[in-house]
Amino acid sequence: xxxxxxxxxxxxxxxxxxxxxxxxxxxxxxxxxxxxxxxxxxxxxxxxxxxxxxxxxxxxxxxxxxxxxxxxxxxxxxxxxxxxxxxxxxxxxxxxxxxxxxxxxxxxxxxxxxxxxxxxxxxxxxxxxxxxxxxxxxxxxxxxxxxxxxxxxxxxxxxxxxxxxxxxxxxxxxxxxxxxxxxxxxxxxxxxxxxxxxxxxxxxxxxxxxxxxxxxxxxxxxxxxxxxxxxxxxxxxxxxxxxxxxxxxxxxxxxxxxxxxxxxxxxxxxxxxxxxxxxxxxxxxxxxxxxxxxxxxxxxxxxxxxxxxxxxxxxxxxxxxxxxxxxxx
Amino acid sequence: xxxxxxxxxxxxxxxxxxxxxxxxxxxxxxxxxxxxxxxxxxxxxxxxxxxxxxxxxxxxxxxxxxxxxxxxxxxxxxxxxxxxxxxxxxxxxxxxxxxxxxxxxxxxxxxxxxxxxxxxxxxxxxxxxxxxxxxxxxxxxxxxxxxxxxxxxxxxxxxxxxxxxxxxxxxxxxxxxxxxxxxxxxxxxxxxxxxxxxxxxxxxxxxxxxxxxxxxxxxxxxxxxxxxxxxxxxxxxxxxxxxxxxxxxxxxxxxxxxxxxxxxxxxxxxxxxxxxxxxxxxxxxxxxxxxxxxxxxxxxxxxxxxxxxxxxxxxxxxxxxxxxxxxxxxxxxxxxxxx
Numbered sequence: 016x017x018x019x020x021x022x023x024x025x026x027x028x029x030x031x032x033x034x035x036x037x038x039x040x041x042x043x044x045x046x047x048x049x050x051x052x053x054x055x056x057x058x059x060x061x062x063x064x065x066x067x068x069x070x071x072x073x074x075x076x077x078x079x080x081x082x083x084x085x086x087x088x089x090x091x092x093x094x095x096x097x098x099x100x101x102x103x104x105x106x107x108x109x110x111x112x113x114x115x116x117x118x119x120x121x122x123x124x125x126x127x128x129x130x131x132x133x134x135x136x137x138x139x140x141x142x143x144x145x146x147x148x149x150x151x152x153x154x155x156x157x158x159x160x161x162x163x164x165x166x167x168x169x170x171x172x173x174x175x176x177x178x179x180x181x182x183x184x185x186x187x188x189x190x191x192x193x194x195x196x197x198x199x200x201x202x203x204x205x206x207x208x209x210x211x212x213x214x215x216x217x218x219x220x221x222x223x224x225x226x227x228x229x230x231x232x233x234x235x236x237x238x239x240x241x242x243x244x245x246x247x248x249x250x251x252x253x254x255x256x257x258x259x260x261x262x263x264x265x266x267x268x269x270x271x272x273x274x275x276x277x278x279x280x281x282x283x284x285x286x287x288x289x290x291x292x293x294x295x296x297x298x299x300x301x302x303x304x305x306x307x308x309x310x311x312x313x314x315x316x317x318x319x320x321x322x323x324x325x326x327x328x329x330x331x332x333x334x335x336x337x338x339x340x341x342x343x344x
Numbered sequence: 345x346x347x348x349x350x351x352x353x354x355x356x357x358x359x360x361x362x363x364x365x366x367x368x369x370x371x372x373x374x375x376x377x378x379x380x381x382x383x384x385x386x387x388x389x390x391x392x393x394x395x396x397x398x399x400x401x402x403x404x405x406x407x408x409x410x411x412x413x414x415x416x417x418x419x420x421x422x423x424x425x426x427x428x429x430x431x432x433x434x435x436x437x438x439x440x441x442x443x444x445x446x447x448x449x450x451x452x453x454x455x456x457x458x459x460x461x462x463x464x465x466x467x468x469x470x471x472x473x474x475x476x477x478x479x480x481x482x483x484x485x486x487x488x489x490x491x492x493x494x495x496x497x498x499x500x501x502x503x504x505x506x507x508x509x510x511x512x513x514x515x516x517x518x519x520x521x522x523x524x525x526x527x528x529x530x531x532x533x534x535x536x537x538x539x540x541x542x543x544x545x546x547x548x549x550x551x552x553x554x555x556x557x558x559x560x561x562x563x564x565x566x567x568x569x570x571x572x573x574x575x576x577x578x579x580x581x582x583x584x585x586x587x588x589x590x591x592x593x594x595x596x597x598x599x600x601x602x603x604x605x606x607x608x609x610x611x612x613x614x615x616x617x618x619x620x621x622x623x624x625x626x627x628x629x630x631x632x633x634x635x636x637x638x639x640x641x642x643x644x645x646x647x648x649x650x651x652x653x654x655x656x657x658x659x660x661x662x663x664x665x666x667x668x669x670x671x672x673x674x675x676x677x678x679x680x681x682x683x
Contacts, residue, residue, distance in 0.1 A: 146657075
């Protein structure tokens with residue numbers, strides 16, 4: 016009950032702010048900018064969620080700080096890019112290739128590189144994944160040089176006004192522009208989150224993964240091959256970030272470090288949402304997306320990551336188990 | 345005094361090794377080009393930063409992934425006090441160390457009080473370094489994103505710590521700082537404070553039950569660690585004659601700092617120095633291989649990024665095959681041959 020009443024207080028505060036803010040002069044001047052910041056924040060937040068989901072699984076189940084996560088994304092970004100440039104394969108169609116491909120890559124990395132260091136201290140695991148990231152990034156540099164590239168989808172030009180669609184909406188998000196690729200990325204991220212959630216909660220595999228995360232020895236005792244579960248989990252994590260790579264291609268500059276910029280954000284989201292929690296990663300991604308856009312709005316000239324890192328530190332200190340994680344202390 | 349004499353007696357072997365290492369390294373300027381000498385100087389500076397990292401992460405067991413924070417604070421303290429207040433860089437090195445130590449005490453107190461450990465502590469240190477980088481990027485007093493260039497004071501001088509035309513002296517100063525840092529670590533490791541750090545690393549609860557205050561042991565480690573790494577950062581500015589937020593606080597710097605002690609051997613006195621030697625040689629070999637490959641590998645000539653690929657491969661192999669670093673590998677080998 017305490018949790019519920021606290022939630023009611025927060026909801027009440029949110030409603031109060033939502034009602035009061037539109038009355039102010041500041042709102043009259045800035046509501047379009049504000050609406051744009053919120054919409055952009057939610058959209059990029061969806062991508063963050065997707066990237067973070069895979070990381071959350073790996074972090075939550077294997078307890079590995081995987082610094083190669085973003086570099087894995089770089090692989091699919093290039094695969095989708097090459098498929099589009101050479102064979103005209105739509106990035107969204109290339110998902111059927113990149114998702115299984117990255118599952119295999121993830122399984123390979125886990126089996127040959129990470130399994131041997133599963134019992135090693137944190138710093139060794141971190142350095143190992145960092146080494147993998149260095150290899151992937153610089154292989155991309157060797158193969159494709161550092162020149163930034165981008166693709167243009169023929170149908171991505173029709174941008175539409177959210178204001179036209181939601182004309183009677185009380186929040187009046189007039190003028191906030193949504194580009195089609197970002198909206199698609201957002202929606203697919205939601206869809207994949209749902210699929211992943213069902214996989215984790217409703218299937219035998221998901222149960223085995225959760226058991227291995229909570230109590231590896233107990234899982235072993237009831238006949239679960241924990242090493243194998245670890246390998247599959249890393250594969251699923253890589254598949255998630257693989258999907259993210261294909262989805263961001265239409266609105267991102269392709270470069271060897273394109274994916275790595277997401278690594279840190281993904282860690283922030285994972286800690287915020289709670290290790291191993293799919294819903295947590297979803298909510299955390301949206302919160303961080305909003306935080307970064309609103310930071311830029313309210314603290315002009317600052318880096319958008321300033322607010323993100325402040326939120327990150329606050330969460331680490333005051334609620335290290337994350338919004339939806341189970342208390343560890 | 346008695347205590348110090350006891351420590352000296354207990355670590356006479358390490359002190360002898362230190363003397364030998366310094367003597368050998370001091371001969372280096374005789375036989376190499378000035379380019380190699382500046383590579384070696386940079387290697388020594390990062391070895392010193394690694395020595396600092398090793399105190400917190402190796403001895404006290406609190407893995408830091410954001411030591412760029414201390415490195416950068418030391419660097420900026422020297423740059424700001426020298427360019428704005430004409431304070432001697434020697435004093436700047438000390439001030440930078442103090443600033444970093446205080447920063448470490450404050451942030452460490454908060455982090456440890458809230459029970460951060462393991463991966464969470466590592467991520468918090470990373471976030472702190474990033475916050476400093478982003479703040480300095482927008483901080484006009486320290487030149488924002490442009491950074492600070494150290495003006496040439498004219499002539500080589502011990503007073504201004506500038507040795508533009510005498511790279512050998514620049515190298516000797518770095519060597520001297522590394523020797524001092526190593527000496528400090530030898531003393532710390534054999535001192536009571538050091539024993540407390542090791543006890544906390546091995547088992548915090550058991551240490552607490554023996555009457556050790558884990559918070560104080562960890563705070564001591566973070567202050568000393570920050571101080572040493574900041575001195576390295578301060579001298580790095582006088583070596584580079586320039587600093588900006590990315591060079592001072594960038595994530596890459598944190599990685600560079602922790603790489604040497606880990607490759608050499610975490611929590612060992614000689615790890616950072618051995619790691620620095622191994623990595624410098626490897627780095628130069630891969631770089632020259634790409635620059636000027638043997639005839640059967642002609643295709644790789646001048647390919648951008650290839651040396652980094654090799655570097656990453658070696659890193660992965662070292663972690664898998666030699667998880668205790670080069671020193672651990674050496675010890676295992678010796679144990680096996682003595683059996």
